[in-house]
Amino acid sequence: MSSFPTPVTQEIFNYLKSSFAREDDFLSNLKLESALNGMPEITISVDQGAFLRFLIKAMKMQYIIEIGSLGGYSAITMAQALPDEGQLIAIEINSDYVKFIKEQVKKAGLQNKITVINADAKSYLPKLDAKCTFDMIFVDADKMNYKYYFDKSKDLLKVGGIFAADNGLAFGEIVNEKPSRNPFEVRAIKDFNDYILKQEDFHTCLLTIGDGLILSLKLK
Numbered sequence: 001m002s003s004f005p006t007p008v009t010q011e012i013f014n015y016l017k018s019s020f021a022r023e024d025d026f027l028s029n030l031k032l033e034s035a036l037n038g039m040p041e042i043t044i045s046v047d048q049g050a051f052l053r054f055l056i057k058a059m060k061m062q063y064i065i066e067i068g069s070l071g072g073y074s075a076i077t078m079a080q081a082l083p084d085e086g087q088l089i090a091i092e093i094n095s096d097y098v099k100f101i102k103e104q105v106k107k108a109g110l111q112n113k114i115t116v117i118n119a120d121a122k123s124y125l126p127k128l129d130a131k132c133t134f135d136m137i138f139v140d141a142d143k144m145n146y147k148y149y150f151d152k153s154k155d156l157l158k159v160g161g162i163f164a165a166d167n168g169l170a171f172g173e174i175v176n177e178k179p180s181r182n183p184f185e186v187r188a189i190k191d192f193n194d195y196i197l198k199q200e201d202f203h204t205c206l207l208t209i210g211d212g213l214i215l216s217l218k219l220k
């Protein structure tokens with residue numbers, strides 16, 4: 001036994017991809033099509049997807065907001081785990097991506113579960129009049145605004161709901177004083193991590209899957 005985590009090597013990651021974190025053909029094709037359509041390869045990782053699906057089922061979630069949807073990979077991953085009456089609102093700022101997501105949602109037969117909104121989440125969130133409605137807010141958009149997204153969406157969460165955010169390890173640069181890339185985003189994530197850890201009404205942890213998945217449980 002060791003108190004230090006087992007490093008996920010390429011071989012271990014391949015094992016995960018072929019077992020616990022296997023993605024279905026639809027999702028792997030979606031990644032290929034996204035790349036062919038010129039989208040960057042910055043979706044959540046397969047093990048993050050597997051965990052989010054597990055969480056949605058374990059907590060019997062029904063209503064989710066996603067901020068930052070790219071080609072719809074994480075939105076479709078999560079919606080697959082929702083019950084028939086579940087709803088996921090996917091907010092994406094880029095109108096070309098939104099067109100692509102809508103096509104994919106239709107292809108996946110998930111039109112009844114996913115609503116795609118073409119908007120800047122910074123202006124869209126404050127307009128949502130839905131206090132204590134959502135089981136989870138999942139943020140994977142512009143890193144400079146994570147704190148803003150947390151502040152603007154915490155009232156939308158039910159007590160017992162989860163605020164989740166990707167990139168808690170800041171592209172692997174979280175402990176680097178002089179990050180080699182995206183220094184402003186790395187700084188913003190560090191500040192956000194400090195901020196969310198201080199929230200007394202939330203219980204927060206970080207799972208070291210993908211680039212670090214922050215999970216913050218609303219206590220009251």
Ligand SMILES: C[S@@+](CC[C@H](N)C(=O)[O-])C[C@H]1O[C@@H](n2cnc3c(N)ncnc32)[C@H](O)[C@@H]1O
Binds near residue numbers: 074093
């Ligand atoms: C890392 S990608 C999302 C990946 C996606 N969650 C997945 O795993 O499939 C970030 C996305 O956030 C979008 N985005 C950036 N700023 C945004 C904003 N202010 N409002 C809504 N979407 C935004 C970008 O256009 C991009 O598609």
